[in-house]
Amino acid sequence: MNKVAIVGTGETKFSKNDEDVEQLLLESANNCINSIKNCELRDIEGVLVSTNSNSNYMGAILSEMTDIQPKISHSIEHLCSSGTNAIIAAYSYISSGLADVILVSGVDSATNPGQVLKWDISRGDLEHPIFWATMLTKNHKRKFHTTEEELAIVSAKNHKHAMDNPHAYSNEPKTISEIMNSKQITEDLRILDCSRSCSGSSSIILASEEKAKKISECPIWIKGIGQKTTSASFTKNNLDEINSTRIASENALKMGKITSEQIDVAEVHDAFSVCELMALSEIGLTTNENSGEFVRNLFNTENRMINPRGGLIGAGHPLGATGISQTIEIANQLQEKCDKRQISNAKTGLIQNMSAAGTSSSVMVLQN
Amino acid sequence: MNKVAIVGTGETKFSKNDEDVEQLLLESANNCINSIKNCELRDIEGVLVSTNSNSNYMGAILSEMTDIQPKISHSIEHLCSSGTNAIIAAYSYISSGLADVILVSGVDSATNPGQVLKWDISRGDLEHPIFWATMLTKNHKRKFHTTEEELAIVSAKNHKHAMDNPHAYSNEPKTISEIMNSKQITEDLRILDCSRSCSGSSSIILASEEKAKKISECPIWIKGIGQKTTSASFTKNNLDEINSTRIASENALKMGKITSEQIDVAEVHDAFSVCELMALSEIGLTTNENSGEFVRNLFNTENRMINPRGGLIGAGHPLGATGISQTIEIANQLQEKCDKRQISNAKTGLIQNMSAAGTSSSVMVLQN
Numbered sequence: 048m049n050k051v052a053i054v055g056t057g058e059t060k061f062s063k064n065d066e067d068v069e070q071l072l073l074e075s076a077n078n079c080i081n082s083i084k085n086c087e088l089r090d091i092e093g094v095l096v097s098t099n100s101n102s103n104y105m106g107a108i109l110s111e112m113t114d115i116q117p118k119i120s121h122s123i124e125h126l127c128s129s130g131t132n133a134i135i136a137a138y139s140y141i142s143s144g145l146a147d148v149i150l151v152s153g154v155d156s157a158t159n160p161g162q163v164l165k166w167d168i169s170r171g172d173l174e175h176p177i178f179w180a181t182m183l184t185k186n187h188k189r190k191f192h193t194t195e196e197e198l199a200i201v202s203a204k205n206h207k208h209a210m211d212n213p214h215a216y217s218n219e220p221k222t223i224s225e226i227m228n229s230k231q232i233t234e235d236l237r238i239l240d241c242s243r244s245c246s247g248s249s250s251i252i253l254a255s256e257e258k259a260k261k262i263s264e265c266p267i268w269i270k271g272i273g274q275k276t277t278s279a280s281f282t283k284n285n286l287d288e289i290n291s292t293r294i295a296s297e298n299a300l301k302m303g304k305i306t307s308e309q310i311d312v313a314e315v316h317d318a319f320s321v322c323e324l325m326a327l328s329e330i331g332l333t334t335n336e337n338s339g340e341f342v343r344n345l346f347n348t349e350n351r352m353i354n355p356r357g358g359l360i361g362a363g364h365p366l367g368a369t370g371i372s373q374t375i376e377i378a379n380q381l382q383e384k385c386d387k388r389q390i391s392n393a394k395t396g397l398i399q400n401m402s403a404a405g406t407s408s409s410v411m412v413l414q415n
Numbered sequence: 416m417n418k419v420a421i422v423g424t425g426e427t428k429f430s431k432n433d434e435d436v437e438q439l440l441l442e443s444a445n446n447c448i449n450s451i452k453n454c455e456l457r458d459i460e461g462v463l464v465s466t467n468s469n470s471n472y473m474g475a476i477l478s479e480m481t482d483i484q485p486k487i488s489h490s491i492e493h494l495c496s497s498g499t500n501a502i503i504a505a506y507s508y509i510s511s512g513l514a515d516v517i518l519v520s521g522v523d524s525a526t527n528p529g530q531v532l533k534w535d536i537s538r539g540d541l542e543h544p545i546f547w548a549t550m551l552t553k554n555h556k557r558k559f560h561t562t563e564e565e566l567a568i569v570s571a572k573n574h575k576h577a578m579d580n581p582h583a584y585s586n587e588p589k590t591i592s593e594i595m596n597s598k599q600i601t602e603d604l605r606i607l608d609c610s611r612s613c614s615g616s617s618s619i620i621l622a623s624e625e626k627a628k629k630i631s632e633c634p635i636w637i638k639g640i641g642q643k644t645t646s647a648s649f650t651k652n653n654l655d656e657i658n659s660t661r662i663a664s665e666n667a668l669k670m671g672k673i674t675s676e677q678i679d680v681a682e683v684h685d686a687f688s689v690c691e692l693m694a695l696s697e698i699g700l701t702t703n704e705n706s707g708e709f710v711r712n713l714f715n716t717e718n719r720m721i722n723p724r725g726g727l728i729g730a731g732h733p734l735g736a737t738g739i740s741q742t743i744e745i746a747n748q749l750q751e752k753c754d755k756r757q758i759s760n761a762k763t764g765l766i767q768n769m770s771a772a773g774t775s776s777s778v779m780v781l782q783n
Binding site: 049099117120136140142161274279298403 | 416467487501641663
């Protein structure tokens, strides 16, 4: 298996405006291409697009707009984890030897069609993600004694981090009290417990070992990959766990020969506050019982280890871009390029992304 | 690079009825799973879906319906070549070592949204594929002296082959005269020069060398892969050639250390009759000038070497399934499982698929 590294990154601002997906893609792709040197457009052998948009042939469209004529090009869709899955696809094309340099660009608009899974009729009228999120939240409070304040701290922490992320959707601080008193949308969910679907695009360039060393002074290596799909229907889930994240995380750490204690920084999928607590438990950084206290300590000590770019709650959630934006943050942290939000001396980082109530998860471990 | 083989195949009937894509997927996937032995559902580590459908999360949906809990799962879209691109993605996951056994299922319904590329505004009112096809046809007739009868022979041959394919859309013979006198839709195109968008699904299982030898008595090896995207807009094309097919084909043959003379059987993308003639030239089996005569000879000698399952014109063109169905035909030919349409002693086969007026192509070379 050939080694694969991240060598370039580029993003757009994430915003609430409904923007043209092709233009967003072009902007982040150009920012990404301009971030690298010693690499011509003709060296880029793959253009993958991750999106939930209904537009067709986006791989070829982005290729033409950027003046790239790749070997490999297509779109990838898997709801919220489309972006991480596209990066893993690019990894495998390079690792298998079919390509040396691949651009992966993710995008969605604020009105993208991936927010509700129509097929999952087991949800009945409760098809919107807030309904599985409220069930997970109720269960977490009852079973693990998580308090409303601890849930609010997840959101307060991530909003705070987002203030130092120039691409983030939200640049306003939110106090614990503001969050706990924000608009109630279900018995257990407030509006500020939720990430927001928005418009945005993120791009990343992956390269083989030989190319990576030419293109980047500090390539970031993808050391471990884990993925798991347990179902598509929410009602097949156990409310106590995100089984797919646990399996994906174990496999990624095993492949990278890394323990969870070595993780210096992580981006986890906080579509809703409770998801961050559960993800941290499944990755092995804490337990569900202690997860509220774990996050409280991070917040109180201003430790940015978890979701330094602001997570989905603070940075916004343009579905097809999210997994790529998470990966960019970890790569930039390991390269010490994160300015105000930089974590000192980070050597090992993890990305956890998931789809549709955690019925599917993708995890990657990166090292510099 | 680890070796990868095709070990199982399954299809549905291709039909003009607008059918439910999830049910079609399930039918071909089950037929495929039932075609293999010594492989449990838990051994299937990837479920990829190729489709132009606007349905989301199809990889997870098909996983749940088939009771598979894979590592890797997502959808792939690239218009007409979605299916071949999904197979190549599966190849790379296996070749890189991320998975050992992957199910790839393609599907589209007769009313799929991939038939017109709205983005390509360079076509103006002429956005439907018949307009680029008529320009290619006019050019082929003028420049290479191809006759209307030779174009009709492509369709007559492929309709004839389809009669022996139980999954084909068309099971009726069409004479050269019938084709030449069928409904005129542009100056240079008759309705029987065109493939038909239809409903259908095709599934294939790929495996690593070790697994392939356990699962199949006659695994079919993917020896060469070539892909190229030159643009997304038709008006960037040169009417004389399908440049993307030439490059993809050269690369596939080079990777497989195979010459075009070794090809015993090929499935090529005949969305329109002229496409078959041009593809055969780009692959190196003939030249554009001689392509009409080449196909006439095949027809007169009842040689089924090109498009034995009936091509897109005879078998139908459910976009996301087409590339998989083409690959199944070549695999089955190399396994001598094609009954009435079997070519004797075929050792080497080629699949050529393309999207959007040949702005993108994918080619694979298989051997038994």
